[in-house]
Amino acid sequence: MxxxxxxxxxxxxxxxxxxxxxxxxxxxxxxxxxxxxxxxxxxxxxxxxxxxxxxxxxxxxxxxxxxxxxxxxxxxxxxxxxxxxxxxxxxxxxxxxxxxxxxxxxxxxxxxxxxxxxxxxxxMTDSIRLSLKAEDLSNFAGIIGKDKGMQDIFRQIRDVALYNYPVHVSGETGTGKERVAYAIHDISSYGNGSFVPVNCGAIPEGIVESELFGHVKGAFSGAVKERQGRFELAHKGSLFLDEVAELPLKTQVKLLRFLQEGSFEKVGGEKNISVDVRIISATNKDLAEEVRAGRFREDLYYRLNVIPIHLPPLRERKNDIPLLAEHFLREAEKETKKSVPKLAPDTIREMMDYHWPGNVRELKNVIQFSVVRARGNVILPTDLPFVASNRQPMRPLLSNEPSESGAQFTRGKLNQENVQAALVKTGGNKSKAARVLGVGRATLYRFLGEHPEIKSFSDTF
Missing domain, CATH: 3.30.450.20 (PAS domain)
Structure with a gap:
C-alpha cells in the first residue's frame, strides 16, 4: 500500500x-x-x-x-x-x-x-510577428535574408498561407522560387499533405497533360494501365507548377478549367475527378509579356496571378550575401561532418563586388567549390571560381616606365597598361585605382601581388 x-x-x-x-x-x-x-x-x-x-x-x-x-x-x-x-x-x-x-x-x-x-x-507566432515588424528576422521557414525586400516577402508568405488563393512566384533563375513555394505550403493548412513540384518545361509536350492529370488504360499507345497524375498525388496538399509559362496552350485550357471548377478528366477518361489542391506557380519569364505575345492565355494568367510574389535578384540584396554564405558554410560542415574553412574579409568583399547572374543558387555552388578548393582554414579570393576563371595571361612588361598621366584605360579590365594608367591617375592610391577601374580592392591587390613589376612601380608614389 x-x-x-x-x-x-x-x-x-x-x-x-x-x-x-x-x-x-x-x-x-x-x-x-x-x-x-x-x-x-x-x-x-x-x-x-x-x-x-x-x-x-x-x-x-x-x-x-x-x-x-x-x-x-x-x-x-x-x-x-x-x-x-x-x-x-x-x-x-x-x-x-x-x-x-x-x-x-x-x-x-x-x-x-x-x-x-x-x-x-x-x-512562436508572436515572436515571428514582432521580428517581421522590426525587420529583424534572418531565417523564415528556411529562407535566409535580412534585406528589407526579403522581410516583405516573409510577411507575404505568412499572410498568404492563411488562404487557399493561387500564388504566382516570379524571379530570375536561382532566386529560390521553389523554396518560397514550399514555405507557403509548409506553414499553411495544406502542409499536412504532399508538396508536389512539377517542372513544366522539362516534360515533353506530348505527355505533359498525362503527367499532370493522369490517364486511363488504353488512352493512347503505351497506356497499359490507369495512372494517377500530379493533381491527384497532390490531393490535400500543394501542387507547384514551376516554369508554368512553358505549358502548351492546350494544357493551359485544361488547367484553367480546373481552377474554375476544381475538377478535371484524365486523358482518355470521361469521369470528373475532384481534388483539394493548392496551386502555386512560378516562372522566370514575364507572364504579362507572354500573354501579349500570344504564348500564354490571358484568362489563365489572371487565375494564377491572384497573389503575386516577386523575388529580388541577389545583386539587389547584397547585404544578405555574408549571411547566405555563412549559412551555406554551415550546411557544408553538416554534410562533411568536419570543420570547413572560414571566409577571409577580402573574399567577402570580392563576393560583394560580384554581380551574381545565377543568384542564390550560384552562391551556394560557389561556397561548395571554394570549400573544396581552399587550402588551410581560410577561403581566399583566389579560391572563388569567378576570380580564378577571370585571370588573364599578361603580356611581358616592355618598359618599367609608367604610362603617361593622360593615358586611357578600360573600366573593368585588368591588364598591365590599364592598372598602370589607373595608378598614375590616382597618384598611386590603390583603393582609388580599384574604384576607377571598377574592380574590387582585393582583386587589384591580388593582381599587383601576382605582377611585382607593377607593384614596385606603384610603391614609388
Missing amino acids: EKFTHSLLDLHNLNLVVDNLKLGVMAHTTERIITVFNKEAEKITGYSKKEVLGKDCHDVFQAPFCGSKCSFCNDSPKLSAGTKEYPVTIVTKTGETRHLEMTVYCIPDHEGEIQGVVASFRD
Whole structure:
C-alpha cells in the first residue's frame, strides 16, 4: 500500500512539473491515444485536457498535429528512437493559425521497442510577428535574408498561407522560387499533405497533360494501365507548377478549367475527378509579356496571378550575401561532418563586388567549390571560381616606365597598361585605382601581388 501511495505521489509531482513548464507537452501511444496534455498545451491549442486525453490525436485535431512529418499516418509506422526538431503550423480550436517550434522524441522500452512519443512545442507566432515588424528576422521557414525586400516577402508568405488563393512566384533563375513555394505550403493548412513540384518545361509536350492529370488504360499507345497524375498525388496538399509559362496552350485550357471548377478528366477518361489542391506557380519569364505575345492565355494568367510574389535578384540584396554564405558554410560542415574553412574579409568583399547572374543558387555552388578548393582554414579570393576563371595571361612588361598621366584605360579590365594608367591617375592610391577601374580592392591587390613589376612601380608614389 505504501509503495502504491508513493507511486501516486510521484505521478502527481510529475504532473505538477509538466503543468508548470513554459512549453506545451503532449504524449501519445503508438496507437495515437493521447496520455499527457499539459496546461501550456491547452493554452496554445485551445483544447482542454478533458477534450483530448484518451482520444486519437488525429481525431482531436482533425489532422496530424505534427504536420507532414507525422510518423503515425500509416498503419505500420516506421519509428526510430531519437529526437526530431522542426517548425509546424497548427489550427487552434477557435480557428487561429499558430506557428510552433516542435520537438518530438520517441520513447523506447528496455528492449528498444517504441512505446510512444512525447512532443514539446513552443508558440512562436508572436515572436515571428514582432521580428517581421522590426525587420529583424534572418531565417523564415528556411529562407535566409535580412534585406528589407526579403522581410516583405516573409510577411507575404505568412499572410498568404492563411488562404487557399493561387500564388504566382516570379524571379530570375536561382532566386529560390521553389523554396518560397514550399514555405507557403509548409506553414499553411495544406502542409499536412504532399508538396508536389512539377517542372513544366522539362516534360515533353506530348505527355505533359498525362503527367499532370493522369490517364486511363488504353488512352493512347503505351497506356497499359490507369495512372494517377500530379493533381491527384497532390490531393490535400500543394501542387507547384514551376516554369508554368512553358505549358502548351492546350494544357493551359485544361488547367484553367480546373481552377474554375476544381475538377478535371484524365486523358482518355470521361469521369470528373475532384481534388483539394493548392496551386502555386512560378516562372522566370514575364507572364504579362507572354500573354501579349500570344504564348500564354490571358484568362489563365489572371487565375494564377491572384497573389503575386516577386523575388529580388541577389545583386539587389547584397547585404544578405555574408549571411547566405555563412549559412551555406554551415550546411557544408553538416554534410562533411568536419570543420570547413572560414571566409577571409577580402573574399567577402570580392563576393560583394560580384554581380551574381545565377543568384542564390550560384552562391551556394560557389561556397561548395571554394570549400573544396581552399587550402588551410581560410577561403581566399583566389579560391572563388569567378576570380580564378577571370585571370588573364599578361603580356611581358616592355618598359618599367609608367604610362603617361593622360593615358586611357578600360573600366573593368585588368591588364598591365590599364592598372598602370589607373595608378598614375590616382597618384598611386590603390583603393582609388580599384574604384576607377571598377574592380574590387582585393582583386587589384591580388593582381599587383601576382605582377611585382607593377607593384614596385606603384610603391614609388
